[in-house]
Amino acid sequence: MTIRIGRDTTTWLFLLGAVLIALLATSATYISIRADRTFQAIVEERATRRHAADLLSALQDIEIGQRGYLITLDPAFLEPYGEALARVQPELTALERTEASAGIGGGHELSDLVRRRLEIAAETITQAQAGAVEAGRAIVARGEGRAAMDRIRELLTQIIDGSDARNVQAIDVQHRLNERLQVLSAVGGVAALLLIGAAVLVLRRQIAALRRAEEDMRRLNATLEERVEQRTVDLIAANQEVQRFAYIVTHDLRAPLVNIMGFTSELEAALKPLQAYVLADGAPVSESDIRDARTAAAEDLPEALEFIRSSTRKMDGLINAILKISRDGRRELRPVPVDLEALVRQSLDSVQHQIAETDGEADLSVKVNRIVSDRLSLEQALGNLLDNAVKYSKPGRPLKLSVSVRPEGRRMVAIEVTDNGRGIRAEDHGRVFDLFRRSGAQDKPGEGIGLAHVRTLMRNIGGEITLRSVEGEGATFTLHVPTDLRRVLDEVKA
Amino acid sequence: MKALGREVTIVMVEDDEGHARLIEKNIRRAGVHNEVVPFVNGGDALDYILGPDRTGNGMADRYLLVLLDLNLPDMTGIDILEKIKTNPNVKHLPVVILTTTDDEREIKRCYDLGANVYITKPVEYESFANAIRQLGLFFSVIQVP
Numbered sequence: 001m002t003i004r005i006g007r008d009t010t011t012w013l014f015l016l017g018a019v020l021i022a023l024l025a026t027s028a029t030y031i032s033i034r035a036d037r038t039f040q041a042i043v044e045e046r047a048t049r050r051h052a053a054d055l056l057s058a059l060q061d062i063e064i065g066q067r068g069y070l071i072t073l074d075p076a077f078l079e080p081y082g083e084a085l086a087r088v089q090p091e092l093t094a095l096e097r098t099e100a101s102a103g104i105g106g107g108h109e110l111s112d113l114v115r116r117r118l119e120i121a122a123e124t125i126t127q128a129q130a131g132a133v134e135a136g137r138a139i140v141a142r143g144e145g146r147a148a149m150d151r152i153r154e155l156l157t158q159i160i161d162g163s164d165a166r167n168v169q170a171i172d173v174q175h176r177l178n179e180r181l182q183v184l185s186a187v188g189g190v191a192a193l194l195l196i197g198a199a200v201l202v203l204r205r206q207i208a209a210l211r212r213a214e215e216d217m218r219r220l221n222a223t224l225e226e227r228v229e230q231r232t233v234d235l236i237a238a239n240q241e242v243q244r245f246a247y248i249v250t251h252d253l254r255a256p257l258v259n260i261m262g263f264t265s266e267l268e269a270a271l272k273p274l275q276a277y278v279l280a281d282g283a284p285v286s287e288s289d290i291r292d293a294r295t296a297a298a299e300d301l302p303e304a305l306e307f308i309r310s311s312t313r314k315m316d317g318l319i320n321a322i323l324k325i326s327r328d329g330r331r332e333l334r335p336v337p338v339d340l341e342a343l344v345r346q347s348l349d350s351v352q353h354q355i356a357e358t359d360g361e362a363d364l365s366v367k368v369n370r371i372v373s374d375r376l377s378l379e380q381a382l383g384n385l386l387d388n389a390v391k392y393s394k395p396g397r398p399l400k401l402s403v404s405v406r407p408e409g410r411r412m413v414a415i416e417v418t419d420n421g422r423g424i425r426a427e428d429h430g431r432v433f434d435l436f437r438r439s440g441a442q443d444k445p446g447e448g449i450g451l452a453h454v455r456t457l458m459r460n461i462g463g464e465i466t467l468r469s470v471e472g473e474g475a476t477f478t479l480h481v482p483t484d485l486r487r488v489l490d491e492v493k494a
Numbered sequence: 495m496k497a498l499g500r501e502v503t504i505v506m507v508e509d510d511e512g513h514a515r516l517i518e519k520n521i522r523r524a525g526v527h528n529e530v531v532p533f534v535n536g537g538d539a540l541d542y543i544l545g546p547d548r549t550g551n552g553m554a555d556r557y558l559l560v561l562l563d564l565n566l567p568d569m570t571g572i573d574i575l576e577k578i579k580t581n582p583n584v585k586h587l588p589v590v591i592l593t594t595t596d597d598e599r600e601i602k603r604c605y606d607l608g609a610n611v612y613i614t615k616p617v618e619y620e621s622f623a624n625a626i627r628q629l630g631l632f633f634s635v636i637q638v639p
Contacts, residue, residue, distance in 0.1 A: 261619045
C-alpha cells in the first residue's frame, strides 16, 4: 500500500518536473531569440551610424579639397578630393540599404543632394582647371553648394540621432531581457532544487518501505518453517490428547459397567439359594439350604443391589462430567474488556475466609490490567486454581498464596498462582490435567475434574495452563491468556 | 496356596470397590483362601510392598502376589509396576495386571516392564469370572523363590 502511494507520487513529481523544464526551456529559447533579434538591431544601427558618419566625413573632405584647390590652385588639394570622392558612393549605397535611413529626407532627397553637391564641386574644379578660377569661385559664392551641404549635414545628423535613440532603446530592451533571463534562471534553479529534494525524499521513503518489506519477507520465510513445525507439534499433541481423552473416558465408563454386569450375575447367583428355600413348597429343606438362603437375603442381595446402584450413580456422574467438559467447548465466548486486577481481587476475596483460617496470607501484583477476553472463562479458571490452593495446602503450614499478572510477549498475558501447599509429584505434572485423574494422597473429596475443566477453558480462549511444582514445597499454575480474544476468534474463523 | 511351604499373601491394588469385591468373590470361588490385602490407591500399596521408605529393604523375604489395576486415582499402575520390577528386593514378586483397557501398546508395555500376567476386565461377567478363576490355576503353579 505504502509503496503504491509512493509510486504515484513519483509519477506526479516526474510529470511536474518535465512540465517545468519544458516551460523553462521554451521561455529561455524565446528570450534568447528575442535577444538575438535586439542584438541584430543594435549591430544594424551601429552600421547605419558609421555609414552616415563616414558619408559626412567624405563629403567634408571633398568640400575641403574643393575649397583648397579653388583658393590655391594647388593640385595637391585634388588628391584628398579624389580619394574622398571614391568613398562617397559606397557609403551612400550602404546607408540607403539600411532601414534607418528610410523616411529621412523624403525618399531620394539625400542622394539627390549628395549628387548635386558632387556636381557643384566637380563643376567648380573643372572651371578652375580650365583657368576660369573666378567662374568657379562665383559658383561657390552662389551658396548652393553650402546650402546643399547644410541640408545633408542636417539629414545625416537626424539619421545618427535616430539611430542613437533606437540603439538606446534596443540596449534597454536587451537589458530587460537579460534581467528576465536571470529571474528565469533563478526560478528554474530553485524549482529544480525543490524537485530534486522532493524526488530524493520520495525515493528514500520508497527505499525504506522496500527494505522493510524485504525484511518482513525474510523474517516470514525464516519463521515459516518454524511455525509449520510448531503447528505440526501442536497437532500431534492435540491428537494424542484426544486419544488419551477417549482412552480415559472408555476405561472409566467401562469400570462401572463391569460392576453392573458383575453384580447382576451375583444377584442371579444369590437368587438361586433364595428360590430353593422360598419355592420349596413343602419339600424338605436342608440346614445348609437355609443357611445359604439367609446369607443371600442378608448379605449377597443387598450388597449386589448397592453396588449396582452406586455404579449406576457413578456412571451418571461421569457422563455429566464429560458433558460439562464438552459443553465448555461449545459455549459461545463473549470477548469483553476485562479488568484483571478487579477480577483477581474478587476471586481472592471468595477464598479469603479459608486463607485466614490457616493464618495464611495472599498477595497480588498486577502489571497488565486490561485485556479483552471471556470473563466467565477467566473467573472459573482462576476460581478453580484458588480453590485447589486452599484445598491442597500443607497441613500445619500457613498458606501463602500469591497471584501475579504480567505480560508475556506482545499478545499474551500470564496469570500465575503460586502456593506453598503440598505440591505435585513430577510424574503427575501432565496427568493432573487429565479428566478424572488426581495426584497424591486421596484424602480430599473430589472427582478429578477441576484441572481438566480449567485446561478446557484455557484452550477455548486460545490459552494454555502450565504447572511448576516441587512435591512438598508448593505449586505454581500459570494461565497463559491471549490479550485479545477477538483476534483468536478471527484466526479460528479463518 | 503356598510357596516353599509358606502362605502367599495376595496384594490387591484396586480403587474400584465393586471390582475388588468381584475379584475376591471369584478368587474364593476358585478355591483360593489366601489372605487378600486390599488397597484403593497406589501410594498405600507401595508403602506396603516397598516399606514406608520405598526402598524395599527388609521386604525381600515376604511372599506376596500383586493384583494391579492400571488406572488408579493417584498414580498409574504402570508406575507401581515399574517401581516393583526395578527394585532388587521385590522384583521377583509376581504381578498380575487386571484392568479394563485392552490397548495393545499398554499390554506390551506391561509385559516389557516385567508383568507376569495381563488380564482384561471384560464387561461380560462370565469371561471375567473365568479369567479370575484361571488365576487360581496360576496361583497353584507359581514358584516364589
